Amino acid sequence: MLTLENVSYSYTGRSSRVDVLHGVTCTFEQGKFYTIQGPSGCGKSTMLSLMAALDHPQEGRILYDGTPLKEIKTARYRHSCVTTIFQRFNLLTYATVIENVMYPQLLNGVKAAEARKAAAELLAKVDIAESLHKRLPRNLSGGEQQRVAIARALAAGAKVILADEPTGNLDEENSRRVVAILKQLVREKDGQPGSGKTIIMVTHDGDLAKEADVMYSLRGGMLRVVEA
Numbered sequence: 001m002l003t004l005e006n007v008s009y010s011y012t013g014r015s016s017r018v019d020v021l022h023g024v025t026c027t028f029e030q031g032k033f034y035t036i037q038g039p040s041g042c043g044k045s046t047m048l049s050l051m052a053a054l055d056h057p058q059e060g061r062i063l064y065d066g067t068p069l070k071e072i073k074t075a076r077y078r079h080s081c082v083t084t085i086f087q088r089f090n091l092l093t094y095a096t097v098i099e100n101v102m103y104p105q106l107l108n109g110v111k112a113a114e115a116r117k118a119a120a121e122l123l124a125k126v127d128i129a130e131s132l133h134k135r136l137p138r139n140l141s142g143g144e145q146q147r148v149a150i151a152r153a154l155a156a157g158a159k160v161i162l163a164d165e166p167t168g169n170l171d172e173e174n175s176r177r178v179v180a181i182l183k184q185l186v187r188e189k190d191g192q193p194g195s196g197k198t199i200i201m202v203t204h205d206g207d208l209a210k211e212a213d214v215m216y217s218l219r220g221g222m223l224r225v226v227e228a
């Protein structure tokens with residue numbers, strides 16, 4: 001589904017160069033939950049940004065369903081193939097909870113009534129009560145905001161969800177809840193909204209990382225499988 005072939009990446013400034021990834025090769029299959037651990041600054045966010053096509057590797061290539069990202073229209077890719085959730089929930093501040101989740105579908109040209117219905121279903125799926133639909137995100141707890149962000153990622157319809165420390169701002173109970181929801185999205189069978197996603201989650205939490213089907217560690221620019 002998403003493949004990295006010998007990917008190397010450096011940040012280059014006028015007088016400096018930071019080598020971050022050295023020949024990373026791996027495949028992320030559909031319907032699996034992956035975690036990536038590694039020390040601060042080792043390149044985890046960089047790797048996700050390459051997979052999100054926010055930037056391109058200097059060497060090697062990334063393929064989505066067998067097609068190199070460079071050959072896929074970036075707007076389409078970011079909209080319907082891969083979506084990212086972050087540690088800070090990045091919801092639209094002046095839109096209500098349900099409007100946040102409707103937004104990706106409205107952008108896709110879906111009619112408002114239909115987008116609202118789909119958004120309500122997705123919010124139910126991530127355990128957000130109807131009484132919260134009309135609130136602004138800042139009036140929700142961190143855990144609730146992150147669940148809304150997941151619903152919004154699902155509304156975009158992307159098959160791959162990249163999650164960069166999605167539990168970084170949450171307490172243990174809310175972290176577990178978010179990970180349980182992500183795992184459920186991976187397991188669900190076709191036909192159910194959000195079914196069979198591929199999820200790649202960066203985390204500093206070793207216990208949460210163990211929830212993965214495949215656990216990776218990034219160190220010295222190289223990605224390795226961690227045996228459970």
Ligand SMILES: Nc1ncnc2c1ncn2[C@@H]1O[C@H](COP(=O)(O)OP(=O)(O)OP(=O)(O)O)[C@@H](O)[C@H]1O
Pocket residue numbers: 011012018020038039040041042043044045046047
């Ligand atoms: N725009 C940039 N220009 C130059 N160097 C950068 C830039 N962004 C990141 N870096 C450097 O690249 C390296 C990898 O950064 P990255 O953000 O990918 O690490 P990370 O593994 O996500 O770390 P953390 O766990 O702290 O989030 C770091 O050394 C960082 O300082």
Ligand SMILES: [Mg+2]
Pocket residue numbers: 044045046164
């Ligand atoms: Mg990071």
